[in-house]
Amino acid sequence: xxxxxRISRGENAPVQAPxxxxxxxxxxxxxxxxxxxxxxxxxxADLAQYAxxxxxxxxxxxxxxxxxxxxxxxxxxxxxxxxxxDAAHGSLTPSAALNRVLGIVVFVPGLTNWALWxxxxxxxxxxxxxxxxxxxxxxxxKAEYDALPSWHRALERLHxxxxxxxxxxxxxVERWWEVKLLPxxxxxxxxxxxxxxxxxxxxxYLGAFxxxxxxxxxxxxxxxxxxxxxxxxxxxxxxxxLMSGSLYFQHTDPAIPWFKSETDRRRxxxxxxxxxxxxxxxxxxxMHHVYDHPVHxxxxxxxxxxxxxxxxxxxxxxxxxxxxxxxLGLFWDTLxxxxxxxxxGHRWLDFDGxxxxxxxxxxxxxxxxxxxxxxxxxxx
Numbered sequence: 001x002x003x004x005x006r007i008s009r010g011e012n013a014p015v016q017a018p019x020x021x022x023x024x025x026x027x028x029x030x031x032x033x034x035x036x037x038x039x040x041x042x043x044x045a046d047l048a049q050y051a052x053x054x055x056x057x058x059x060x061x062x063x064x065x066x067x068x069x070x071x072x073x074x075x076x077x078x079x080x081x082x083x084x085x086d087a088a089h090g091s092l093t094p095s096a097a098l099n100r101v102l103g104i105v106v107f108v109p110g111l112t113n114w115a116l117w118x119x120x121x122x123x124x125x126x127x128x129x130x131x132x133x134x135x136x137x138x139x140x141x142k143a144e145y146d147a148l149p150s151w152h153r154a155l156e157r158l159h160x161x162x163x164x165x166x167x168x169x170x171x172x173v174e175r176w177w178e179v180k181l182l183p184x185x186x187x188x189x190x191x192x193x194x195x196x197x198x199x200x201x202x203x204x205y206l207g208a209f210x211x212x213x214x215x216x217x218x219x220x221x222x223x224x225x226x227x228x229x230x231x232x233x234x235x236x237x238x239x240x241x242l243m244s245g246s247l248y249f250q251h252t253d254p255a256i257p258w259f260k261s262e263t264d265r266r267r268x269x270x271x272x273x274x275x276x277x278x279x280x281x282x283x284x285x286x287m288h289h290v291y292d293h294p295v296h297x298x299x300x301x302x303x304x305x306x307x308x309x310x311x312x313x314x315x316x317x318x319x320x321x322x323x324x325x326x327x328l329g330l331f332w333d334t335l336x337x338x339x340x341x342x343x344x345g346h347r348w349l350d351f352d353g354x355x356x357x358x359x360x361x362x363x364x365x366x367x368x369x370x371x372x373x374x375x376x377x378x379x380x
Contacts, residue, residue: 019317021269025299027317031310032091032301039093039303042288043083043102050076050109057230058213058220066222070230074238080106081243082288082304088118091303104198110239111202112180115194119187120179129251129297130258130273131265136175136247139258139341142353157351162335164245168237171244249331250274250293252338255322257360260343268361269320270297276311276323284308294321 019027053076056069086092087103104114124133137159145153158166159174178184181202183195209232216227253275259265265273277291284291288304292311295302298318302310315321324330337356340349346361 018269018319021298024271024314024317027313028295028299028302028310031306031313032299032303034091034094034303035305036093036095036098038305039083039086040098040102042305043080043092043106046076046079046083047106050080053235054231058216058222058227061221066226066230067234070234071238073231073235075242077110077235077239078242078246079286079288081110081112081239082290084110084112084114084117085121086304088114088121089300091301104201108202108205109235110243111176111206111236113182113195113198113202115191115198116180116183116187119191119195126297126300128262128265129270130256132260132262135251136171136244137252139252139338139348141343142340142349145340145351153351160335160339162332164248164331164335167244167248168241171240171247172237175244176240246290249277249334250291253322253324253334254337254348254357255360257346258341258343269318271295271314271318272320272322273297274322276315276321278323278325281308291326294318 050073053069053073057066057073060066060069083092084103084107087099087106090096090099092099092102107114107117125135128135140148140156145156148156155166159170160166182199183192187195210228213227213231214224216222216224216231220227251274256273256275257268259268271294274294274297275291276294279287279291285308289307289311290304292307295307295311295314298314299310315323337350338348339351339356340353341347342349342355345355345359347355347359348357350356
C-alpha cells in the first residue's frame with residue numbers, strides 16, 4: 001500500500017487529519033451553483049476582446065500594435081477555452097442548452113472539437129488523472145525513453161527543456177492534432193458522428209476566417225501575409241503554448257506522482273495529483289482561475305469564477321494538496337527536474353535516469369476510502 005509523503009507540500013501546508021472525498025465535496029457544495037449572468041457575461045466579454053484583437057491586427061496602423069494584438073488574441077483563445085471547459089462540465093451557466101451553445105462557440109477560435117473534448121476530458125482525463133491512459137505531458141519511464149529513436153528522444157528533450165520553448169509544439173503535435181480535432185481510431189462509436197459534425201463546423205469556420213484574413217487588402221491597409229500571420233498563425237501558436245504550459249504545470253511537480261497501476265493511483269487523493277499554482281489575484285481572475293486546479297478535480301461542478309474561493313477552502317481542509325507560489329525559479333526548477341518518471345520508485349528523473357528528488361510515495365497502511373469521482377458532463 002502507498003500514500004503521499006506529506007513533505008514539501010507548499011507554503012503553510014496543513015497538518016490536520018485526512019478528510020474523505022465525500023466530506024470535501026460536501027464542504028465545497030456551496031460553490032457549485034452556476035450564475036447565468038457571470039457565465040454569459042464572461043463568454044461575451046472574452047469573445048468581444050478576441051474580436052477586438054483581430055480587428056486591431058487588421059486596422060491598427062503600427063506593426064508593434066498589430067503584434068501586441070496578435071499575442072493578445074492568443075491569450076483570449078486560451079481564456080475562451082477555459083470557459084468552454086466549464087460549459088462542457090455543465091457549470092458555466094445553469095442552462096444545459098446555453099452551456100452547449102456557448103461551449104461550442106467559444107471552442108471554435110481555438111479549433112477545438114466539442115465532442116472530442118468531452119470524450120478526452122470527461123471519459124479519460126478525470127477518471128484516470130495521472131494514470132495509465134496517455135494524457136498531456138504523461139512522463140515516460142527511462143526504459144520507454146531509451147527505446148525511442150534518436151529523433152524522438154531529441155523531441156522529448158525539446159518538449160521538456162528548462163525554458164518551456166517546446167510547449168506549443170508539443171500540444172499541436174501530440175494532443176490537438178491527435179485527439180482534439182478529428183476523430184481517430186479508438187474514439188468510441190457513440191462520439192464519432194458528433195465529432196465529425198463538429199470537425200466540419202471547425203473546417204467551415206477556418207476556411208471562412210482564412211478567406212477574410214487573406215482578403216484583408218480589400219478592406220484595410222494590411223497585407224494578406226501579415227493578416228494571416230498575425231490574425232491566425234501567431235494567435236493559434238500562443239494559444240497552444242498557453243494551453244500546453246498550463247496543463248503541464250497543473251499536473252507536473254516534484255511532489256506530484258504519476259502511475260501505471262490503476263489500483264495504486266486510486267489510493268491517492270485526487271487533490272494530490274494536481275498543483276495549485278499561486279498567482280496574484282488580479283492575474284488569477286483574468287485567467288479565470290485556471291491554476292486553482294486541485295479543487296476542480298475534487299468537485300468538477302464548480303464554475304471557474306468561484307474556483308479561487310473554493311480552492312482556499314480545500315487548502316484549509318486537505319493535508320494532501322500541493323500548493324506553490326509561481327516564480328521564474330519554480331518554472332525553471334520544475335522543467336529541469338521533471339524529465340522522466342520512475343513508476344516503481346515514484347520519483348522524478350533526468351534524461352540520464354538520475355533521480356532529481358526524493359521518492360514521493362511511501363509504503364503505508366491502507367489508505368482511507370474515498371468517494372468515486374463524479375464528472376459532470378454536458379449533453380453529448
